[in-house]
Amino acid sequence: MDGTHSQSKEILNQIQLEKKRDALPEQLHGLGNLMRGTLVQTKVKCGRKGCICETGEKHVKIHLSLNLHGRTRGCYIDGREEAVAPLIGEYQRAWHIIEQLTEVNLELIRGNHPGGRRSKKRR
Numbered sequence: 001m002d003g004t005h006s007q008s009k010e011i012l013n014q015i016q017l018e019k020k021r022d023a024l025p026e027q028l029h030g031l032g033n034l035m036r037g038t039l040v041q042t043k044v045k046c047g048r049k050g051c052i053c054e055t056g057e058k059h060v061k062i063h064l065s066l067n068l069h070g071r072t073r074g075c076y077i078d079g080r081e082e083a084v085a086p087l088i089g090e091y092q093r094a095w096h097i098i099e100q101l102t103e104v105n106l107e108l109i110r111g112n113h114p115g116g117r118r119s120k121k122r123r
């Protein structure tokens with residue numbers, strides 16, 4: 001094993017990780033308005049007498065569902081999907097950045113300490 005070579009590779013890897021760690025919070029600053037939630041298409045009967053949904057095709061409604069303070073919350077957002085969907089998209093973008101940042105920081109914390117990094121390459 002070429003010790004010097006693998007060590008310089010480690011340093012290069014660390015520099016790359018640090019670059020990523022410094023760039024990711026910048027992306028967080030660029031986030032817009034957001035919210036957590038899931039949009040689910042549901043089919044419902046409206047209850048009106050003589051409506052087609054009594055016997056035939058049910059009405060398609062878009063339900064927004066999310067968990068807030070341990071409780072499931074939600075509402076129907078028909079006609080407002082265009083306003084709500086981008087907020088959820090932005091939340092997913094934020095979540096993705098946080099995941100990447102967590103991964104980078106974990107790598108940096110583990111570093112080269114004995115038992116920190118696995119000796120065998122992953123994947």
Ligand SMILES: [Zn+2]
Pocket residue numbers: 045046047048051052053054059
């Ligand atoms: Zn109906």
